[in-house]
Amino acid sequence: MIAAPILLLVGAAALWQVSKSRTFQFFGLIFPRVNTPEKVVALTFDDGPTPNATSEILKVLDEMKVKATFFVIGAELERNMSEGRKIVAAGHELGNHSYSHVRMLLVTPGFVQQEIEQTDRLIRETGYSGEINFRPPFGKKLLALPFYLSKNGRKTIMWDVEPDSNPEVARDATKIIEVTRSQVRPGSIILLHAMYPSRQGSLKAVGGMIESLRREGYRFVTISELLQAAAD
Numbered sequence: 582m583i584a585a586p587i588l589l590l591v592g593a594a595a596l597w598q599v600s601k602s603r604t605f606q607f608f609g610l611i612f613p614r615v616n617t618p619e620k621v622v623a624l625t626f627d628d629g630p631t632p633n634a635t636s637e638i639l640k641v642l643d644e645m646k647v648k649a650t651f652f653v654i655g656a657e658l659e660r661n662m663s664e665g666r667k668i669v670a671a672g673h674e675l676g677n678h679s680y681s682h683v684r685m686l687l688v689t690p691g692f693v694q695q696e697i698e699q700t701d702r703l704i705r706e707t708g709y710s711g712e713i714n715f716r717p718p719f720g721k722k723l724l725a726l727p728f729y730l731s732k733n734g735r736k737t738i739m740w741d742v743e744p745d746s747n748p749e750v751a752r753d754a755t756k757i758i759e760v761t762r763s764q765v766r767p768g769s770i771i772l773l774h775a776m777y778p779s780r781q782g783s784l785k786a787v788g789g790m791i792e793s794l795r796r797e798g799y800r801f802v803t804i805s806e807l808l809q810a811a812a813d
């Protein structure tokens with residue numbers, strides 16, 4: 582009778598794979614990128630908003646005339662509402678990255694609802710009126726989260742290019758730019774973490790990354806625009 586424990590192990594391993602998959606979830610729509618022949622990409626920033634980094638990111642995006650998407654954490658937005666308002670006033674898109682940024686794996690439907698709705702309310706308080714997409718903290722999701730999003734017609738936005746997730750690359754802006762250039766393709770969603778002091782490499786990479794992709798003929802759009810481009 583060793584079959585049962587083995588089956589349990591296999592089942593658990595399969596669920597673990599699903600929980601971190603960028604392309605599959607049990608309910609609703611999930612996008613690691615979109616299918617389009619057009620050279621469009623979406624630049625997305627996770628976490629925050631934090632006071633210093635937000636201003637710096639906005640300055641570069643303004644200089645480069647790029648609109649990006651910021652997946653903000655509700656609890657941080659609540660502390661830094663003025664930063665959220667600046668992002669929206671500059672014409673960027675806000676996404677929901679949960680309220681408390683915990684791994685939403687074995688969570689209850691009530692917890693999921695609270696995490697999402699509380700953050701949505703804060704996002705609306707910034708004056709943002711567009712569609713609010715959701716990105717799971719740590720990219721993790723299993724049952725309750727995708728079920729709630731799907732039931733409410735919400736989309737799960739992942740990514741297909743994450744240059745600063747590799748610590749060796751993350752320290753060096755030049756490497757971040759190079760990895761991004763080599764991995765991006767039409768319809769890509771680029772994930773950057775530039776909101777914290779430990780993320781100087783990413784912050785410094787933003788301008789150069791935009792320049793290098795533009796040289797390759799890419800145009801930058803928000804997540805909503807990217808989804809629209811794929812639907813057209």
Ligand SMILES: [Zn+2]
Pocket residue numbers: 627628678682718719
């Ligand atoms: Zn995050």
